[in-house]
Amino acid sequence: MxxxxxxxxxxxxxxxxxxxxxxxxxxxxxPVKEINLAQVELGKKLYFDPRLSKSGFISCNSCHNLSMGGTDNLKTSIGHNWQQGPINAPTVLNSSLNLAQFWDGRAADLKAQAGGPIANPGEMASSHTLAIDVIQSIPQYVREFKQVFGHDKVSIDEVTQAIAEFEKTLVTxxxxxxxxxxxxxxxxxxxxxxxxxxxxxxxxxxxxxxxxxxxxxxxxxxxxxxxxxxxxxxxxxxxxxxxxxxxxxxxxxxxxxxxxxxxxxxxxxxxxxxxxxxxxxxxxxxxxxxxxxxxxxxxxxxxTGDQPNFQLPQLPPSTDATPKPQPFDS
Amino acid sequence: MxxxxxxxxxxxxxxxxxxxxxxxxxxxxxPVKEINLAQVELGKKLYFDPRLSKSGFISCNSCHNLSMGGTDNLKTSIGHNWQQGPINAPTVLNSSLNLAQFWDGRAADLKAQAGGPIANPGEMASSHTLAIDVIQSIPQYVREFKQVFGHDKVSIDEVTQAIAEFEKTLVTxxxxxxxxxxxxxxxxxxxxxxxxxxxxxxxxxxxxxxxxxxxxxxxxxxxxxxxxxxxxxxxxxxxxxxxxxxxxxxxxxxxxxxxxxxxxxxxxxxxxxxxxxxxxxxxxxxxxxxxxxxxxxxxxxxxTGDQPNFQLPQLPPSTDATPKPQPFDS
CATH class of the missing domain: 1.10.760.10 (Cytochrome c-like domain)
Structure with a gap:
């Protein structure tokens, strides 16, 4: 002293x-550095898009709600078909600073984490194939992916990359x-x-x-x-x-x-x-x-720091070719 | 001609x-005229607040999603405990222009409508009493209601008034x-x-x-x-x-x-x-x-007109006195 x-x-x-x-x-x-802003804007849309779930009802923001500290404020989360999740949803805020993701660290980073809930039958209950089919059917998304990543093919790799880049901005x-x-x-x-x-x-x-x-x-x-x-x-x-x-x-x-x-x-x-x-x-x-x-x-x-501060994103509409949400068939 | x-x-x-x-x-x-901006800001928070539902998971925005044309883009909505709703969720966009609310017109205006889903067992499954108890337990809300309405008592009347005032701004x-x-x-x-x-x-x-x-x-x-x-x-x-x-x-x-x-x-x-x-x-x-x-x-x-354009609202946190969400007990 x-x-x-x-x-x-x-x-x-x-x-x-x-x-x-x-x-x-x-x-x-x-301060967050070396952010790819185009990926952030795309990732923000995906983060709020419930069409990444089977039901068309659950988005990343459902359980990591950016109006509520990046969590759902529930003991354990609500998944597809109102399934009770096994664990408390950790906050997405400042999650880029974690040494690994999930409570048990089973994902090395945010990109690896982002694909998990989409395909988890107890959470968003979709599959990576279905999620990509949905995105590929929406011309505005296809154009934005092309602009952001420079190629035509959309895969789960670009989806999770964009979501992770958005999440990197969520420091407080x-x-x-x-x-x-x-x-x-x-x-x-x-x-x-x-x-x-x-x-x-x-x-x-x-x-x-x-x-x-x-x-x-x-x-x-x-x-x-x-x-x-x-x-x-x-x-x-x-x-x-x-x-x-x-x-x-x-x-x-x-x-x-x-x-x-x-x-x-x-x-x-x-x-x-x-x-x-x-x-x-x-x-x-x-x-x-x-x-x-x-x-x-x-x-x-x-x-308690500065909370995320951005415009509510607007999602590009589905088309006749978009696979329909399946909220009630399981 | x-x-x-x-x-x-x-x-x-x-x-x-x-x-x-x-x-x-x-x-x-x-153009929308004679808007009470303080009510709008309060109503915007309430519109996004899932604590108005029994589960703590469903907000007005869940089924009237302002990222998706003011709807959920589902045939019929998902309610408490994943119940299947009886009817398609109409858009909240431009709903102030409707001669009455709901498909059957059973609510005269937006204010009368707003109280419905909160207390509907198939939708948000709360009660007006419980919703008010939640709000009254959150000092930041209590202060804001006092500032906006000029008195201490919060009732469902002020809640639905604020939500309706926010909804009046949702023209496109x-x-x-x-x-x-x-x-x-x-x-x-x-x-x-x-x-x-x-x-x-x-x-x-x-x-x-x-x-x-x-x-x-x-x-x-x-x-x-x-x-x-x-x-x-x-x-x-x-x-x-x-x-x-x-x-x-x-x-x-x-x-x-x-x-x-x-x-x-x-x-x-x-x-x-x-x-x-x-x-x-x-x-x-x-x-x-x-x-x-x-x-x-x-x-x-x-x-398709200009979509709602505002910052994602930040919700005031619950306190130890706030009634806990009950997602799984029914």
């Missing part, structure tokens, strides 16, 4: 015990906490800052750190105390086949956590208060007092 | 046999046909214009006229030839109790009809070609040739 005080004083800044340090375990969200910079990290000491209150101190000192930052305040490691759910999960999700072991990876899940980002309720892979924690209390006991072996929990929750709410 | 030719020549305009006349049975869409002016009506003779092609001539001369305009090209009368489905409807919808008689009103439905607007497939109250006509052919035979006793149908379809596609 000494060193920082010295340099800050040299710069003429006001020094507090919570002063901004280059060594903070949480980093500001960096400029939260009060980022403003504080950038040097605006009034961006958050002393109370919120005391929550951040608890968050750091209690060990939460061991897993929730970096740009996304999470998303960069797999950790066992229930380190100190076993977690009684709802559902059958086994976590990373489903991918690695290693027994040691059972109940290891990707640490979720805490960015915009105020908006991404309910919490945990099974969505069983309905409030931030409940989630913080459980994390303390299960992962850290620590029972936070009511006051401590409230301060940490107050800090967590400073992580 | 003489009078118009004279006056046009006097104005130095080029005169064609399809010249614009003040007597055209279709009128341009008038500036279609190629409107541009033609306003005097730009190059706005539509000779081929499209020949379709309009057929549309007028064959009698389609008897019902499809005015600003919305429909929406201003109830007519029997199957005047000349009986229509074999799918589903049990009986039409206006369900409202009036009069046997003479059986199978009378509100004439749908043809504005944006290229986007609002499939067609008719049961959604059984999948293409415009099919719809025009059937209307000719059932309502007019006329079998259009393939060429005639194609021309009318080409004309109908000139009725």
């Amino acid at each position: 000494k060193k920082h005080v010295t340099s800050s004083v040299a710069l003429g800044l006001v020094v507090t015990s919570f002063m901004v340090s280059a060594n903070e375990p949480i980093e500001t969200i960096k 910079p400029n939260s009060p906490f980022d403003q504080w990290l950038m040097g605006d000491k009034d961006a958050i209150t002393e109370y919120e800052l005391s929550g951040y101190a608890l968050f750091k000192n209690s060990g939460c930052v061991a897993c929730h750190n970096g740009e996304a305040v999470g998303g960069n490691s797999f950790q066992k759910m229930g380190v100190v105390e076993a977690y009684q999960a709802k559902g059958n999700a086994e976590g990373l072991s489903a991918v690695t086949g290693k027994d040691a990876d059972r109940f290891k899940f990707k640490v979720p980002t805490l960015r915009n956590v105020e908006l991404t309720y309910p919490y945990f892979h099974d969505g069983e924690a309905e409030s931030l208060t409940e989630a913080v209390d459980l994390m303390g006991r299960l992962q850290l072996g620590r029972k936070f007092s009511e006051d401590e929990t409230a301060r940490i929750v107050a800090f967590l709410k400073t992580l | 003489k009078k118009h030719v004279t006056s046009s020549v006097a104005l130095g305009l080029v005169v064609t046999s399809f010249m614009v006349s003040a007597n055209e049975p279709i009128e341009t869409i008038k 002016p500036n279609s190629p046909f409107d541009q033609w009506l306003m005097g730009d003779k190059d706005a539509i092609t000779e081929y499209e214009l020949s379709g309009y001539a057929l549309f007028k001369n064959s009698g389609c305009v008897a019902c499809h006229n005015g600003e919305a090209v429909g929406g201003n009368s109830f007519q029997k489905m199957g005047v000349v030839e009986a229509y074999q409807a799918k589903g049990n919808a009986e039409g206006l008689s369900a409202v009036t109790g009069k046997d003479a009103d059986r199978f009378k439905f509100k004439v749908p607007t043809l504005r944006n009809v290229e986007l609002t497939y499939p067609y008719f109250h049961d959604g059984e006509a999948e293409s415009l070609t099919e719809a025009v052919d059937l209307m000719g035979r059932l309502q007019l006793g006329r079998k259009f040739s393939e060429d005639e149908t194609a021309r009318i379809v080409a004309f109908l596609k000139t009725l």
Whole structure:
């Protein structure tokens, strides 16, 4: 701490015990670079297009709703034919910062992830072949794909590439906490800052750190105390086949956590208060007092950044040749 | 015709046999006036908010999707628990121009309509009480209602008023046909214009006229030839109790009809070609040739106007006090 005080004083800044340090375990969200804007605009349409589902009713945005923190705010999602999903839909916001996609990390990146739900019988219940047939039947899409990718053939590769490129734009910079990290000491209150101190000192930052305040490691759910999960999700072991990876899940980002309720892979924690209390006991072996929990929750709410801000996309209409949606035949 | 030719020549305009006349049975869409912008912004949020449904999954926009012509492009809609709706979801676009709402006109206006689906067990499956409880639990909503309506109490009356005010903004002016009506003779092609001539001369305009090209009368489905409807919808008689009103439905607007497939109250006509052919035979006793149908379809596609153009709304988050969505308990 000494060193920082010295340099800050040299710069003429006001020094507090919570002063901004280059060594903070949480980093500001960096601006997105090298974005292909034409792919983004195409991907945005596809993200909102329910014709990628068998029913014609479910789009990416249905469960990763960009009006609601990039989630559906349900414990587990609703899929084709109102099937109950096995796991909580993670937020798409800042998902480009994750070390891998899905709770168990089974997709290496956003592009690999995007094809999954389309063909999952419990989610959008289409197939890549059918989704491409739909797109190929819509001249406005065909033209846009040609313009964006430079060739006539549309395949799932271009579809997922465009969706992933759009998703890369869904970062949420400029939260009060980022403003504080950038040097605006009034961006958050002393109370919120005391929550951040608890968050750091209690060990939460061991897993929730970096740009996304999470998303960069797999950790066992229930380190100190076993977690009684709802559902059958086994976590990373489903991918690695290693027994040691059972109940290891990707640490979720805490960015915009105020908006991404309910919490945990099974969505069983309905409030931030409940989630913080459980994390303390299960992962850290620590029972936070009511006051401590409230301060940490107050800090967590400073992580809500600028939400996606764009015009509602307009989708090109189907044609007589477009395969018809099949909402009720299964 | 003489009078118009004279006056046009006097104005130095080029005169064609399809010249614009003040007597055209279709009128341009008038600018929307006397809009309460604060109500619109609040109503826009509510329109996109799935928490008005029991499941937390279905919003107004689910079935009246503003990315897709204000419809769901399904024969009949998907409701709570994937229930199959009894009737095709009519477009919300230009619905303020309708003489009444719903296919059978059972709601006098948009405000009266908006409360229906929220409490319909087959649609959003909530209740007005529950929807208000949800809203009252969200401080950002409570503040906005107070600001907009000037009092603390939120009731279904303010909710439907705000949604209706938003819906009043969803008009689609500036279609190629409107541009033609306003005097730009190059706005539509000779081929499209020949379709309009057929549309007028064959009698389609008897019902499809005015600003919305429909929406201003109830007519029997199957005047000349009986229509074999799918589903049990009986039409206006369900409202009036009069046997003479059986199978009378509100004439749908043809504005944006290229986007609002499939067609008719049961959604059984999948293409415009099919719809025009059937209307000719059932309502007019006329079998259009393939060429005639194609021309009318080409004309109908000139009725696609400026689509809604606004930022995707951001919804205020629920709180610990907010009643939880119940997607799977029924």
